[in-house]
Amino acid sequence: KNQVEQSPQSLIILEGKNCTLQCNYTVSPFSNLRWYKQDTGRGPVSLTIMTFSENTKSNGRYTATLDADTKQSSLHITASQLSDSASYICVVSGGGSYIPTFGRGTSLIVHP
């Protein structure tokens, strides 16, 4: 069964600190992995998309890594800002289905 597990479920950090969110998946065969940011009451917005051959990809203060062998991805946020408070969702495509598999998301709260 295609599954995507995210950890931690929630995270609270102080402004300016770094943090790392985890995503483990069982989707096989793997096509790509996306990280989305969803602000409260808004639709998700794409941060990065990674394919099998990519190990790391950055988008400003966001850096995603992918280890296709261990089926793990991480999203590292550098120098967090209050506006980073949101839910971060890991989405994996593949697994013989055209429907992407969603993780439950990590809720990040950045305190001043």
Next chain:
Amino acid sequence: GAVVSQHPSRVICKSGTSVKIECRSLDFQATTMFWYRQFPKQSLMLMATSNEGSKATYEQGVEKDKFLINHASLTLSTLTVTSAHPEDSSFYICSARDNKGDSFTGELFFGEGSRLTVL
């Protein structure tokens, strides 16, 4: 960048009435669109997959006669909540897969969501 427009963003209706939510891809074509439901502080729950020119595929437990989906063109899908009840109150989000790319690689763009409140 690519944009998915979802309308209305907020709607309040009385029990028993029907509400239509539109999802449009503004600068790309999308054969496949997805409809999700999200309760407060919970993850997105896939309701159905909408394919242009064919019947939607509903997830288990989602009533197709209650949540009518029409995908009449490559840029528009609609979700109609029929005979709405207070328990249908939720945040509904659509996403559209860009036809540039196959069923796995096509970029997935989300609408801004529609907040439905049924009185």
